[in-house]
Amino acid sequence: DAGVIQSPRHEVTEMGQEVTLRCKPISGHDYLFWYRQTMMRGLELLIYFNNNVPIDDSGMPEDRFSAKMPNASFSTLKIQPSEPRDSAVYFCASRTGTAAYGYTFGSGTRLTVV
Amino acid sequence: QQQVKQSPQSLIVQKGGISIINCAYENTAFDYFPWYQQFPGKGPALLIAIRPDVSEKKEGRFTISFNKSAKQFSLHIMDSQPGDSATYFCAAGLGATNKLIFGTGTLLAVQP
Numbered sequence: 001d002a003g004v005i006q007s008p009r010h011e012v013t014e015m016g017q018e019v020t021l022r023c024k025p026i027s028g029h030d031y032l033f034w035y036r037q038t039m040m041r042g043l044e045l046l047i048y049f050n051n052n053v054p055i056d057d058s059g060m061p062e063d064r065f066s067a068k069m070p071n072a073s074f075s076t077l078k079i080q081p082s083e084p085r086d087s088a089v090y091f092c093a094s095r096t097g098t099a100a101y102g103y104t105f106g107s108g109t110r111l112t113v114v
Numbered sequence: 115q116q117q118v119k120q121s122p123q124s125l126i127v128q129k130g131g132i133s134i135i136n137c138a139y140e141n142t143a144f145d146y147f148p149w150y151q152q153f154p155g156k157g158p159a160l161l162i163a164i165r166p167d168v169s170e171k172k173e174g175r176f177t178i179s180f181n182k183s184a185k186q187f188s189l190h191i192m193d194s195q196p197g198d199s200a201t202y203f204c205a206a207g208l209g210a211t212n213k214l215i216f217g218t219g220t221l222l223a224v225q226p
Contacts, residue, residue, distance in 0.1 A: 004157070031212060043158070043203065043216040056213070091157050103214065105157030 004106035006092050012112045018080040021109045023092030024073055033103065034067055034077050035091040043091070049075065082113045118206045120217030127224050133191040135220045137204035140185065146207030148214070149178065149189045153200050161202070162189070194224045 005024040013019050025032045033048040047057040052069045060067070064083070069075040079086055089110050093103040119138045127133045137147075148163035164171045164178040164187065171178045177190040191198055204217040 033214075035216075042218040045213055045215075048212065050212070093157070102160060103158075105159065107155065107157050 004092055004094050004104050006090075006106035006109050008109060009107065010110045010112075012114065013082055015083055015113055016081040017113075018078065019082045019086075019111060019113075021077040021090050021092075021111070023075045023077070023106060025075070025092070025094030026104055027073065029094035029096050029104070030072070031095045032069060032075050033093040033095075034075070035093065035105075037089045037091060037108070046077070079111075082111075084113045087111055087113050118204060118215050118217040120204050120220060122220060123218070124221040125223070127194045127222065129194065129196060129224055129226050131194050131224075133189075133194045133198065133222055133224070135189045135202055135204070135222070136186065137188065137206075137217050138184075138186045139206050141206070141208070142185070143208055144206040144215075145209045147178070147180065147187050148205050148207065149176075150203040150205060150216075151200050152203065152219075158203055191222075194222075196224045196226050198222060199224050 004026055007022045030051050034046040036044045036046055044059055046059045047067045048055055049069045052072055065079055067077045089108045091105050091108045093105040095103045121136050146165055149161045150158035151161045152158040162173050162176050162178055164180050166182050169180050175192045180187045199222055201219045201221050203219050205214045207214050
């Protein structure tokens, strides 16, 4: 099992540009979570999906952020337009419905907006 | 009420010593308390977890102590090793929402 795969590992973009982060969850996992990690705020839950359906997006900071899960093996987190304060490490995690809270995290995408 | 407060922010321990990290919560509805370990450049990985009906859980050198009445739980790392140097996050889970709320993390450095 390759684990949760995120791409790209690093992204540097200019303010105002659109950024798309990608995630492939572990096969068979029916929950997918997007987290953001910063020094100031730690790990924040942005949104999570169950069976490809967004369940709770209350952590999405602004309308500039959007997330989709078109199928069970792929999800995207998009920021448009990006701002310097969006600079952070973005993690995707997945788990099965029967595994309680046994999340498996990807290695993250380090986003820098200049 | 959804917060999980973690301390200390950073910790330096000598090899062979005991590392202790503490967390506190307010919401009594939390029903799962995991600890995650994160190495630089990696995502957090589940280390050990406990449910509120148990006061202690031990896995190798790692022990969670849970005090339900005080709404506190802690991670003890016995015989700390340089390889344990990482950032540790406590978290609290809310079954009805499927969410994990994370503490702010503790950067542990174990000196040889």
